[in-house]
Amino acid sequence: MTGYEFDGTDLDGGERVYPRYDQTFPVLTPAEIERMRRFGEIRRFADGEMLFETGKIGPGMFVVLSGHVAVTQRDGLGHVTPVVEQGPGQFLAEISQLAGRVALVDGRADGDVECLLIPPERLRALLVAEADLGERIMRALILRRVNLIQGGVGGPVLIGSATSSDAVRLMGFLTRNGWPFHLLDPATDRDAADLVTRFSPGPHDLPLVVASDGTVLRNPREADLARAMGMIGKLDPAKVYDVAIVGSGPAGLSTAVYAASEGLSVAVCDQRAFGGQAGASARIENYLGFPTGISGHALTARAFNQAQKFGADIMIPVEVKSLECGSNDGTFALSLDDGAALRARAIVVASGARYRRPEIANLAAYDGRGVYYWASPIEARLCKDQEVILVGGGNSAGQAAVYLSTHAARVHMVIRGGGLAASMSRYLIERIESTANIELVFNTEVASVDGSPDGGLERVSLRSRLSGDDWTMDVRNLFLFVGADPATGWLHGCGVTLDRAGFVVTGAPAEDDRQRPAQALETSVPGVFAVGDVRSGSVKRVGGAIGEGAQVVAALHGFLADSLQPVK
Numbered sequence: 001m002t003g004y005e006f007d008g009t010d011l012d013g014g015e016r017v018y019p020r021y022d023q024t025f026p027v028l029t030p031a032e033i034e035r036m037r038r039f040g041e042i043r044r045f046a047d048g049e050m051l052f053e054t055g056k057i058g059p060g061m062f063v064v065l066s067g068h069v070a071v072t073q074r075d076g077l078g079h080v081t082p083v084v085e086q087g088p089g090q091f092l093a094e095i096s097q098l099a100g101r102v103a104l105v106d107g108r109a110d111g112d113v114e115c116l117l118i119p120p121e122r123l124r125a126l127l128v129a130e131a132d133l134g135e136r137i138m139r140a141l142i143l144r145r146v147n148l149i150q151g152g153v154g155g156p157v158l159i160g161s162a163t164s165s166d167a168v169r170l171m172g173f174l175t176r177n178g179w180p181f182h183l184l185d186p187a188t189d190r191d192a193a194d195l196v197t198r199f200s201p202g203p204h205d206l207p208l209v210v211a212s213d214g215t216v217l218r219n220p221r222e223a224d225l226a227r228a229m230g231m232i233g234k235l236d237p238a239k240v241y242d243v244a245i246v247g248s249g250p251a252g253l254s255t256a257v258y259a260a261s262e263g264l265s266v267a268v269c270d271q272r273a274f275g276g277q278a279g280a281s282a283r284i285e286n287y288l289g290f291p292t293g294i295s296g297h298a299l300t301a302r303a304f305n306q307a308q309k310f311g312a313d314i315m316i317p318v319e320v321k322s323l324e325c326g327s328n329d330g331t332f333a334l335s336l337d338d339g340a341a342l343r344a345r346a347i348v349v350a351s352g353a354r355y356r357r358p359e360i361a362n363l364a365a366y367d368g369r370g371v372y373y374w375a376s377p378i379e380a381r382l383c384k385d386q387e388v389i390l391v392g393g394g395n396s397a398g399q400a401a402v403y404l405s406t407h408a409a410r411v412h413m414v415i416r417g418g419g420l421a422a423s424m425s426r427y428l429i430e431r432i433e434s435t436a437n438i439e440l441v442f443n444t445e446v447a448s449v450d451g452s453p454d455g456g457l458e459r460v461s462l463r464s465r466l467s468g469d470d471w472t473m474d475v476r477n478l479f480l481f482v483g484a485d486p487a488t489g490w491l492h493g494c495g496v497t498l499d500r501a502g503f504v505v506t507g508a509p510a511e512d513d514r515q516r517p518a519q520a521l522e523t524s525v526p527g528v529f530a531v532g533d534v535r536s537g538s539v540k541r542v543g544g545a546i547g548e549g550a551q552v553v554a555a556l557h558g559f560l561a562d563s564l565q566p567v568k
Contacts (some may be wrong), residue, residue, distance in 0.1 A: 008319065024143040027089040028137055033063060035133065039126045040118035051092065051107040051115070053498070054154075055212035055230060058103040059120040061093035061137075062126035065194075067113030072106045075104035075182070076210030077191055081153045085110065091137070094144035098124060098308040102230035104148055104180060124311050142305060148180045155180035156229060159192045160207025163382060165368030165456070166219050167207045171378050173222045177231070177316060178301060183207075187545065222272065222317050223337070232315060235340050240331055241267045241313075243556055244344035246320050246490070249276025250365060250542050251304035251532025252350030254549025259556060260310035266344055268312055269334065271319040275300035276352045277484070278542050280374035282403030282508070286425055287542055297376075299542070315342075323347065325494045325525055332527065332562060345563065346556055349491065349504055349530040353484030358391075358437070363449055370457025370486075371478050376401035380407040383477040389445060389460050392481030393420050395541075398428035400449070400479060402440055411438045414472070416465060416482075418442050423518035449478065486534050497524040519555045521548060525560055 028036075040063070045051055052058045054074050062069070064086055071083040071092065083105055086092055092107055092115075100120035118126060127134035128156040148154055156174070160167045162183055174181045195216070201208060205218040211228040226232050243259055245252045248270040249326035260266045273279065281296030290299075307314060319337040327333065334342040341389050355373040357363065363371060372379050375390075380403065388408045390401050401413050413432070419442065432438050443465045451458040461472045486502045497505040508524050521529045531548035533540055538548065 012504070020143060023136075023139055024147065025084060025086070025090060026425050027135075028063065028091065031088070032133055033065070033089065035130060036063060036118065036126060037116060039122040040116040043115050043117045045109040045113045045115070047109055047114075048112050049109045051109065051113075052103040052105075054104060054106050055102050057100060057230070058093070058097050060096055060100070060117055061091055062107070062156050063091045063118065065114045065116060068110040069113055069115075070108050070110045072108070073104070073148065073151060073180075074106055074212065075154050076157050076212050076214050076216075077195075078214075079153065081151070083148075083151075091140075091224050093123070093141060094148065095141045095305060095308070096145070098141070099233065101233060104145075104150055121311070126310060126546070127309055131365040133470075138305070138309065139220045145178060145180075148418075149178065151180065152182050155182065156212065156225070156510070157181070157210040157529070158183040158207045159186060159195055159210065161185055161187070161461035164206065168208065168378055168382070168391045169368050170207065170220075170222070170225065172376060173225070173273065173317075173372075175376065176275065176297070176377060178304075179229070179231070193421045225321075226317050232318065233313065235315070235336075235342060237340065238499070239265075239343070241342070241344040242560060243267075243348060244269065244334055244342055245348045245350055246270075246334065247276065247350035247352050247487070247532070248274040248304070248314065248316065249350060249352045249532060249545065250298075250300060250303070251534075251549045252276075252348070253300060253307055254546040255348050255350060255531060255552055256307040256312040256314070256549075257303060257310060258550050258553040260307060260312040262553060262557070264553075264556065264560075266307075266312040267344065268307065268314045269320050269336070269342065270314075270316045274304040274314070274316060274319055277355070277374070278394060278545070280376055281399050281542075282375060283399055284542060285427060296542075320351075320490050322490050322492075323494045323496075323528070325528070345527070346489070347528045347557055348552060349488070349496075349528065349534055350532050351487040351490070352533045353486045353503075355481060356483045356485050358446065358480065358482055360446055360449060366449060366451055366457040366478075370451060370476050371480065374478055375404055375479055379477070379479075380404060383408045385409050386477060387475050388477040388479065389414055389446075389462075389473065389475050390479040390481070391415075392479075392483075393417060393423045394481060394483075395423075395425055395428060397481035398424050398432055400481060402428070402431050402435060404479070405435050405438050408477075409437065412441055412475075413438055414441045414444050414446065414462065416443070416445050446478070452477075484533065488534060494528070495525050496528055499536040501536075503538075504530035504534055506530050511559045519558070521552045521555055522559075527563070529555060 066356050068087045070085050073081045186192040186196045209217040242264040245268045256268050278296040283293045285293035320334050322335045324333040331343050332347050384407050387410045389412045391414045397566045399412050405411050447461040447463040463470045506521050531552050532545035
């Protein structure tokens with residue numbers, strides 16, 4: 001399986017045809033159901049009664065013992081689409097029920113129904129205890145989410161133009177988080193036009209977003225949209241986790257998977273989406289075990305699902321504002337953007353790095369309106385059959401250039417230096433050199449950008465670093481992959497040592513009363529560790545980040561054993 005990347009189709013009559021139907025909706029044997037009984041309890045529902053509802057917290061997984069349940073997908077405009085009908089021996093759930101989050105579909109009893117209800121924490125125990133059965137269930141849960149995404153009828157409804165910067169922003173957020181949605185353009189869709197007429201949005205109010213309960217949001221921030229959809233679970237202020245991980249890129253997800261699978265209580269916070277920069281990579285071909293390559297989103301989606309399977313609490317989107325150290329009980333506190341505090345006995349800094357914004361006049365005015373810092377399918381559609389400029393010479397830039405070349409008429413790849421060998425893997429260099437519509441422009445940088453206030457980017461001026469000559473290209477899309485700055489601002493004030501570039505220094509002697517030997521991934525503050533791109537001296541590769549995430553768990557066990565017993 002490759003994360004969330006599968007396709008589905010609809011028939012004219014509304015009945016949906018699913019790829020891998022038998023894997024998506026398997027029928028359990030009586031013996032398998034008997035093995036599952038110890039994890040759940042019997043529930044009965046009368047004809048027409050709801051087992052679960054879109055936008056409300058789902059109670060877990062239902063195994064149908066008798067009767068039938070009709071599953072439908074419903075959006076905020078009241079459109080209802082049949083999904084499937086489940087009968088005896090089949091089970092009702094999708095991947096969100098591992099974490100006890102909101103249901104994305106409705107389930108209604110068709111006649112009297114008797115079910116075995118397995119709550120989320122017992123469902124996770126089932127997946128681990130019954131390996132063969134758990135594998136079949138896990139595959140079905142993932143495939144069901146994939147089909148909901150590909151169905152294109154459920155989830156929040158975005159009302160606006162697909163080319164507007166804010167629509168692109170929200171679509172990117174939902175896509176990166178594996179959340180179903182669909183967009184309606186009021187210029188072509190009557191329902192969307194009626195909604196715009198009713199709410200009379202101003203020029204900065206679009207897109208409108210209609211949540212599953214009918215609530216209409218005007219051009220919301222990602223966090224406000226997430227709260228309206230129920231993406232963010234409620235934080236228990238009394239709970240103290242064994243470890244809190246800041247960042248859900250490859251390093252953070254790796255730490256979460258290994259720590260949670262070894263019995264530690266784990267919380268993960270991320271400001272935007274799981275996967276980090278790696279999650280936006282179109283294709284990774286040099287990661288062990290994937291000879292045909294895999295997209296960054298597919299790879300990190302697997303890790304995201306795996307972390308949930310082992311019980312990690314993943315909170316997205318949640319911004320960590322600061323780290324508070326030195327409490328009397330020996331715990332740390334993460335101050336979150338909503339005013340809450342998350343407490344843990346150890347911290348893993350996996351907040352990674354953000355692509356650098358070059359100091360170019362007016363550049364910020366075109367963010368999301370022609371200037372992009374990643375290349376997802378959403379951005380690729382915007383530059384179909386157009387010429388684009390891509391700046392950068394690292395692996396991320398190379399992967400993006402190859403991917404965009406399959407959509408754009410031509411990709412002008414601008415590199416400050418005189419070659420690629422020092423910064424890019426050889427296989428990518430060969431791929432780029434053999435792609436006819438990628439043009440390499442060496443010893444060059446962006447001098448300026450220009451466009452219209454309403455229409456977005458229109459022109460980019462380039463400058464030769466050898467001659468100083470400038471020239472202008474008429475392009476509407478500029479992709480920037482020009483190095484990264486560490487996301488460490490939230491660490492200021494806690495005593496964590498940073499290097500001159502702002503990356504976290506690890507391996508320094510621990511200055512505590514036990515005089516423990518220095519841990520390779522521990523910072524200057526005992527109990528605070530750093531992994532992945534945010535760590536000074538780390539190898540800036542997906543494989544290196546995942547390896548450090550696994551390695552730090554041994555250090556966590558040592559620290560926790562040396563202080564207090566893990567929280568249960």
